[in-house]
Amino acid sequence: MYNGPRQTNPLKVREQSVKFCYAFRRGTFYPFIAGQGWNIPAGETRSKYLGRVKNIGFDGIELGFESFGGFDAAEQEAKELQKELADAGVPCVAIRAGGGLSQPNVASKNRNRLEKAVEIGGWIGAEIVNTALGSPPRD
DSSP: OOOSSOOOOTTEETTEEOOOEEEOOTTOBTTBOSSSTTSOOOHHHHHHHHHHHHHHTOSEEEEEGGGGTGGGOOHHHHHHHHHHHHHTTOOEEEEEOOOOSSOHHHHHHHHHHHHHHHHHHHHHTOOEEEOOSSOOOOO
C-alpha cells in the first residue's frame, strides 16, 4: 500500500548532518584575488581568509596538494598546516589532486599527483581526495 512520499530530512545522510566544504580555487575569494594561484594565502591574509570561510558557515576546506608543498610535501609541515586550519575552525577535509588520467602524455604525472594527495590526506586525516576523471592536458 502506498502511503505517500517518504518523509526524510534532505540534510541528513546516514543519521549525520551534511557538512559543507569550501573548495579553494586559484585565489578567487575576496579580498584574496591574486597571489600564488593554487596556494592558500599566507600570514595575516590567511587568518582573515579562514575566518571569513568559517563565518560563511563552511565546516572544512578543500586544498590542492600544492598547498602542502606538492611533490615535496613533508608530513610535519602538512600536520602543522592542518592544525592551523583546524584551530581556525575549517580543517582540510579534502585534498585536490587535479588532472585526469585519460590523456597518455600526462597520465603518469597525474597518477603520481593523485598518489601524493592520498599520502598527504593520510597524514592529516582528510578522508576525501578530489580529482578529475578526464581533463584537457596541462603542463
